[in-house]
Amino acid sequence: MKWINRLIGSVTDKGKELLNAEDPARIKGKYSLQDDCTALLSYRGDATALAMAHQILDRYAASSRDEKIAFFHYLSSDLSPDFEKLSSLALALSNDNDADAETAYKQLQATLNDGRKTLFELLNIPGSGTPALVQMRSELLDLLPTHPELSVVDIDLKTTLETWFNRGFLEFKEIDWHTPADVLERLIEYEAVHEIKDWADLKRRLSGDRACFAFFHPALPDDPLIFVQVGFTADISERIDPFLNHAQPVSDLSAANTAIFYSISNCQTGLRGISFGNFLIKQVVQHIQTERPHIKYFSTLSPIPGLTRSIDKNYLTEDELQEIAGPLLISLQKRYAELSLTELLKDRSDRLDESHEDTVSFLNELGLYYLTQVKRGSEPYDPVARFHLSNGASIYRINPFGNRKNYGLKSSAGLMVNYLYDLERVEMNHEEFKQKGTIDVHPQLQKNKKRLRALS
Amino acid sequence: MTTNANQAQAEKLALSISSDGQFERSDISFSWIGHHNDETTAIWANDSRIAHGCITSELADELTTFLIKAENDSVTRIILCIDSAGIDLKQSWRAMKATAKLIKRLLHLRTKHAIATIAILGTEVGCYGGAYLLASSCQYVLGYPQGRSGVSGEKVIQHLNPSNSRLNSLFYSAPFRVMNKEVFALLPASMMQQRDLILTLQHQPLTQQSLMAEFKELEACYLEDKYAALTPACLPTQFPELSPTQSPSKNQTSKSTLGFQEATEIGCSELFGFIEQLLPYLTDHSGHKGALTLNKLPLIMGNCEQQFSFLNEQKGYSRYLGLCMKLLRYLSESGVRVRVKVNKRGNGAAFIALSLMADIIIIEEGSSIYPLPDKAITLLTHTNTLKGNEWRIP
Numbered sequence: 126m127k128w129i130n131r132l133i134g135s136v137t138d139k140g141k142e143l144l145n146a147e148d149p150a151r152i153k154g155k156y157s158l159q160d161d162c163t164a165l166l167s168y169r170g171d172a173t174a175l176a177m178a179h180q181i182l183d184r185y186a187a188s189s190r191d192e193k194i195a196f197f198h199y200l201s202s203d204l205s206p207d208f209e210k211l212s213s214l215a216l217a218l219s220n221d222n223d224a225d226a227e228t229a230y231k232q233l234q235a236t237l238n239d240g241r242k243t244l245f246e247l248l249n250i251p252g253s254g255t256p257a258l259v260q261m262r263s264e265l266l267d268l269l270p271t272h273p274e275l276s277v278v279d280i281d282l283k284t285t286l287e288t289w290f291n292r293g294f295l296e297f298k299e300i301d302w303h304t305p306a307d308v309l310e311r312l313i314e315y316e317a318v319h320e321i322k323d324w325a326d327l328k329r330r331l332s333g334d335r336a337c338f339a340f341f342h343p344a345l346p347d348d349p350l351i352f353v354q355v356g357f358t359a360d361i362s363e364r365i366d367p368f369l370n371h372a373q374p375v376s377d378l379s380a381a382n383t384a385i386f387y388s389i390s391n392c393q394t395g396l397r398g399i400s401f402g403n404f405l406i407k408q409v410v411q412h413i414q415t416e417r418p419h420i421k422y423f424s425t426l427s428p429i430p431g432l433t434r435s436i437d438k439n440y441l442t443e444d445e446l447q448e449i450a451g452p453l454l455i456s457l458q459k460r461y462a463e464l465s466l467t468e469l470l471k472d473r474s475d476r477l478d479e480s481h482e483d484t485v486s487f488l489n490e491l492g493l494y495y496l497t498q499v500k501r502g503s504e505p506y507d508p509v510a511r512f513h514l515s516n517g518a519s520i521y522r523i524n525p526f527g528n529r530k531n532y533g534l535k536s537s538a539g540l541m542v543n544y545l546y547d548l549e550r551v552e553m554n555h556e557e558f559k560q561k562g563t564i565d566v567h568p569q570l571q572k573n574k575k576r577l578r579a580l581s
Numbered sequence: 582m583t584t585n586a587n588q589a590q591a592e593k594l595a596l597s598i599s600s601d602g603q604f605e606r607s608d609i610s611f612s613w614i615g616h617h618n619d620e621t622t623a624i625w626a627n628d629s630r631i632a633h634g635c636i637t638s639e640l641a642d643e644l645t646t647f648l649i650k651a652e653n654d655s656v657t658r659i660i661l662c663i664d665s666a667g668i669d670l671k672q673s674w675r676a677m678k679a680t681a682k683l684i685k686r687l688l689h690l691r692t693k694h695a696i697a698t699i700a701i702l703g704t705e706v707g708c709y710g711g712a713y714l715l716a717s718s719c720q721y722v723l724g725y726p727q728g729r730s731g732v733s734g735e736k737v738i739q740h741l742n743p744s745n746s747r748l749n750s751l752f753y754s755a756p757f758r759v760m761n762k763e764v765f766a767l768l769p770a771s772m773m774q775q776r777d778l779i780l781t782l783q784h785q786p787l788t789q790q791s792l793m794a795e796f797k798e799l800e801a802c803y804l805e806d807k808y809a810a811l812t813p814a815c816l817p818t819q820f821p822e823l824s825p826t827q828s829p830s831k832n833q834t835s836k837s838t839l840g841f842q843e844a845t846e847i848g849c850s851e852l853f854g855f856i857e858q859l860l861p862y863l864t865d866h867s868g869h870k871g872a873l874t875l876n877k878l879p880l881i882m883g884n885c886e887q888q889f890s891f892l893n894e895q896k897g898y899s900r901y902l903g904l905c906m907k908l909l910r911y912l913s914e915s916g917v918r919v920r921v922k923v924n925k926r927g928n929g930a931a932f933i934a935l936s937l938m939a940d941i942i943i944i945e946e947g948s949s950i951y952p953l954p955d956k957a958i959t960l961l962t963h964t965n966t967l968k969g970n971e972w973r974i975p
Contacts, residue, residue, distance in 0.1 A: 306597045306772030323705075324589035372630075 133175070133251050140176030147173075158184045158192070159199040165247055166204075166240075178250045182257045197265060200278045204240035211236050241278060245285045255289060255344035259395035262286060266397060287399050290342060290350070295401065297408050300337040300352065302328055308347050312337070315349070315392040318428060319369050326371045330354055333375030335368075338409045340401050345393075351401040353409055354388040357381035357417070361424045361543050363524040365533070368426070383422040384413050403516045410546060423546040424521060428528065429537040431507040432495050436471050440499050440506060443467045449487070449494050456483040474538035479526045488525035492540045493570055496520060503562035510542075514558050517551035518544035519565035587629035587664035587703040594660070595624050597776045605647075609640050612647045617780065620657035623647065629664035629705035633961070634676070636668040636711050641679030648686050652694060658782060659696055661719060664703020666734065667710025667930075670958055674950045680711040681937030687718045688787065688910040697721070697784040701768070702755070704728045710952075714930050717763070717903040720785050723778075724755035724764040731758075732898045732930050733889050737957045741889040752894040761897035762798070787911055789863055795904055796860060803853050806896055840881040840921070840935070846888035847931040852901035855935065859908045862917070878912060883921035883936035887929025889954070902934035909938035923948050 145152045151164065161181050168174040185196065214236060217229035238246075248254055262282045268275060300308065309331075313321045321327050331337055339352035356368050359380050367373050368387045386409070389402055410423050435441050446466040447454050460481055461469050469476065470491075478484050497520070499506040505514060514520075520542060527533070527541025545567065557563040588611055595602055595613040599622075602615020612625045625647045627635055644661075651659050668676035690696050700716035700723065702708040707729040708716055714732070716722050724730065731753045738744075751757055758764040768775045785791065839858045845851060862878055913919045921939035928951040936942065944950070951958065 302593075303596060303600060306593050306776075309593070310770075310772055323586045324593050325586040328589045328592070 130252055136172050137175050137179055137250075140172035140174070143173050144176050151177075152180070154180070154184065158188065158196055159203070162199070162204070162244055166244060174247060175250055178248050178254065182248060182250070182253065185261065186257065193264060194268060194272065197268065197272070197275045197278050200241045200244070201275055204244060205277065206237055206240055206242075242281050242285060245282060249289070255342075256348075258282065259286065259345070259393055261395070263393070263395035263397075266394060283398060286396060289344070290396060290399055290401075292401075292404050294342060295340040295350065295404070296343065297405075297412070298339055298341055299412070300331065300339050300349075302331045304331075305347070308349065311348055311392065312352060315352070315390050316388065317390040318388040319365065322371075326369075329371040329373065330368075334358070334378050334381060338405065338412065340405055349392050350396060351389070351391050351405055353386055353390075353402075353405055355409065355413070356385045356387055357420065358383050358385055361385070361422065361521060361545070362387075362426050363522065363527055363541070363543070365426060365528045365530075365541060369530075378417075379419065381417075382420060383424060384410075384417075384420050386423070386425040386427075389425075402512060406516060406546065410548065423548070425513060425518070425542075425544040425546075426524070426527065427509050427513065427542050427544055428533065429492060429495065429507055429540050429542055430509055431499075432492075432537040432540060433471050433474075433535065435495060435499050435506055436467055441495065446470070446491070449490050451490075453483045453487045456481075457487055460484065470538045474534040477526075477539060485525050488538070488540055489523045492523035492525070492542060493520070493566070496523075496542065497564050497566065500562075504558075505564070510544075513544035514564055515555065516546075517553070517555035517558070518546050519550065519554060519567055520570060521545035521567045522570070585628050585630040585664075586705040587662055588626045590703070591624050591626035591660075591662040591701070593772055594662075594776060594779070595622075597772055598622055598624075598780070607643055609635070609637075610643045610647075612643075612650075614651065614654060614656065620780070621654060622658050622660065622780075623651040623654070623656045624660045624662065626662035626703075627665055629703050632666065632706060634667040634669045634710065634712075635665045635706075636676055636680055636715070637672050638675050638679040641676070641683050644683055645686060648683075648690065651696065652690060655694075656696055658699060658779070658784075659690070659719075660699045660701060660779065661716070662701045662703060663708050663712050663716050664705050665708060665712035666706050667712045668952055670952050670961055673952055677711065677933055677937065677950070677952055680715060681933050683715055684718045684906055684933070685910060685913075685938065687715070688907060689914060691718075691720060691784075691787045692911060692914040695784045695786070697782050699723060699779060699782055702728050702730050702764070707731075707734075707753070709734045710930055711933060713899055714902060714906070714933055717899045718906055721765045721782050722763065723766055723768050724758060726755055726767050728755040729753045730755070730764070731894050732902065733887070733894070737953065737961070738889045738891055738894070740960050741954060741957055742891075744891050746891065748895075749891045752891060758897075761802070761895075761900070763897050763899045787907060789911075792863060792904070792908060792911060793860075795907070796856065799853070799856070799900055799904055802897065802900075803849070806849075838880050838882050839878065841884055846886050847935070848888035848890060848893050849896045849898055849901050851888070852898075852905055852931070852935075856901070856904055856908060859905075859912075862912060863908065878917055878919055881919065881921045881935070881939065883923040883927065883932075883939065883942070884925045885923075885927045885932045885935045886954075887931040889929070889957075898930075902930055906934045906938050909935070913938075913940050923950070926950070929953060 141152060150156065151161070158181065161177060161184065165174060165177045165181060168177060185193070188196065211233065214229050214233040218226050218233065245258060248258060262279065265275060265279055265282065269279060300312065309327060313327060321330065329335065334357045336355045337352055338355065339349035341349055356362065357378055358376070359382060361383055362385045365387060386406065391397070391402070413420050443465055450457055450466065457466065460478065460483070461476065464473055477488070496505055496507055496510045504511050522543045524541040524543065526539050528537070529539050533539050550565065554565045557565070592611065592613070595615060598617045599615035602613050605612050608628070610625060610627050612623065614621060614623045625644060627640060648659070668680055687698055691698055698719040699721045700719040702716060702722065702724040704725050704727055709731055710733065713730055735749060735753060755764060755767055759767055766778070769778065840855065841847065841851065909919050918941060919939045920941040920943070921936045922943040922945070923936055924945040926949045927936050932950065953961070
């Protein structure tokens with residue numbers, strides 16, 4: 126790529142010379158960032174446009190927060206598509222004359238892309254344009270809670286990035302200990318589920334009975350978009366501890382029959398909402414089937430990140446929790462006398478007693494109820510459940526004491542869940558979930574599910 | 582497989598330099614030699630999972646083998662990744678002797694070979710005692726911003742000389758060690774930047790000039806510390822022997838013995854005084870070689886008991902010890918026999934840095950040599966102190 130970078134550099138330099146000859150004040154940054162953008166939209170020459178785009182991205186990066194807010198407001202108002210024109214073109218589409226409709230359709234497309242979408246395209250200069258725009262969206266997303274009026278800009282920027290980060294452009298790679306250090310450092314930085322403490326921890330997660338796979342994009346060659354960490358085991362794991370303990374001995378890989386996906390992390394905030402995970406998991410499954418044919422089962426060991434939040438928000442009330450407990454309630458009240466179930470789960474989950482059978486049974490039922498009955502629209506409230514179930518996975522098992530680390534207790538009272546990717550059922554499950562909201566639950570949990578459904 | 586932080590970090594550094602180097606591993610250390618452009622780099626790292634002092638004679642043997650191989654291969658630089666509480670107290674003087682031998686070898690490499698020696702202080706345990714001395718004998722000491730290091734750990738000093746100052750803990754931080762010049766630089770966060778930084782470090786030979794320059798720097802710090810609380814007017818009367826206008830080293834060559842004749846706990850001041858005693862042997866005042874034209878130094882009285890205080894840590898104790906080591910070994914490497922006689926007691930890093938730097942060491946019957954004072958050994962190992970009469974002349 127070096128020669129092409131040099132070529133682009135020389136074209137940019139030439140563009141700067143042309144710009145300077147045309148209007149020296151422009152190259153000296155005498156105009157506002159917004160003026161530069163308006164000017165860029167009017168340029169026709171590639172060299173000058175390239176030089177101008179460079180200048181805009183540099184100026185944007187160096188801008189203060191307030192200047193960036195002003196810039197986004199400019200994008201939302203001044204560079205908005207012409208809605209009146211869009212409306213009349215849409216009407217023209219209903220014209221009986223096919224030739225007219227075709228012309229109207231072309232114009233509709235062009236009008237829709239006029240303004241900020243065209244600007245984003247022009248700013249996508251080779252080498253640095255895509256990362257700069259991903260960063261720009263990350264900053265825009267930060268501003269949205271306080272500036273919701275900028276959401277229109279996000280819609281256009283997101284759809285633009287969606288096109289650029291289409292599945293066809295993603296590069297699938299296995300990451301191992303020999304992967305360059307700068308890429309590995311990104312894993313340490315981006316791991317969102319189970320923190321990677323140091324190099325020893327990372328090394329353990331990349332060697333022997335573990336593996337890591339990621340998607341990359343040519344525009345961000347050393348920066349993964351998403352990665353998944355996998356452990357190879359002899360059964361479907363119910364606890365996260367062995368995967369996070371870097372002193373855990375390496376197990377016999379030939380005895381393994383299961384791939385456990387125990388952590389999946391998106392890396393780029395600026396690509397939030399653009400889904401890669403479903404593709405990645407399916408690609409990893411295919412890869413493992415080819416490279417390690419003795420692996421027969423594919424399951425996750427997933428957090429349940431919305432559980433205590435749903436209690437906090439009263440999506441699961443004390444009454445409901447007591448109903449879920451059913452006949453176990455008396456035993457639970459006796460065991461945790463001074464606490465309500467809400468308090469116990471939300472604030473004192475460290476007191477949950479693993480040796481108390483009724484506690485284990487209650488947590489099992491609670492986990493299943495939460496995942497299958499607490500909904501956002503027609504889909505589960507829990508974001509991780511939504512993700513895996515919409516990919517076609519089934520709920521295989523609830524693991525009441527799967528993660529007793531502080532963050533596990535805080536987010537889900539220590540509960541974890543296995544989502545099983547049964548390759549013969551994935552497509553059917555996906556269709557059923559998307560069309561009817563049906564959640565596939567493993568037969569051994571079905572009996573509980575029926576009782577819990579009756580409760581809901 | 583290495584699963585400790587120090588070795589994993591060192592291993593990744595090695596792979597970042599070159600993917601086709603040669604690794605050698607044992608249960609307690611690993612080493613690597615690889616090529617990058619026209620240079621050869623050798624890396625060694627100890628196992629940082631051992632929380633107590635890990636420097637044993639066995640580890641020292643492995644490191645010695647590595648250093649000899651690096652020397653034979655004429656490598657460009659040696660990187661020692663040291664993450665250790667120091668010597669194994671249960672091995673007592675055996676580990677002290679092994680540490681001294683390693684220091685001698687590192688200083689030999691610096692004096693006689695164009696090999697850059699670099700110490701990277703680990704973060705799992707930190708770097709203390711004999712391990713810190715080992716690091717201090719390298720040309721460059723690099724630390725991680727979160728790293729902790731010192732000649733004597735907080736726990737030991739607090740046990741022997743309790744102090745309530747909230748600042749005590751600060752002295753062990755890497756940024757503080759950079760400030761008082763015990764650590765050359767902090768490592769950047771990115772491994773690739775670490776690699777790039779390390780690959781720029783070149784050999785700086787140990788010479789008469791470099792030692793004098795180091796002394797001048799240390800002298801400036803020493804005087805600054807010494808007179809910090811005094812007005813300039815009172816200097817000559819209170820500390821005539823240290824007046825900046827007067828050379829403290831004059832006429833020292835006429836002494837028949839150097840060192841510390843009676844048991845005085847050795848802190849920065851005592852070390853500075855000893856360094857001043859040594860300097861005339863490095864060079865006379867006309868700028869010519871001093872003892873280098875002779876073949877021996879006066880006998881050094883090597884009773885050397887370490888002073889355990891936070892003040893020493895604050896002042897950069899390892900710099901004083903380091904310069905002692907370098908001076909003694911430079912003289913030795915220049916052909917001057919360094920003889921030390923111990924007739925009473927010796928302990929700690931100070932004993933390693935002074936007494937054990939000798940070519941000929943005479944330990945009198947009945948002397949006691951301990952890695953730490955009895956009280957500290959009992960605290961740390963829960964065993965009785967090994968007796969000094971186990972000492973044997975190498």
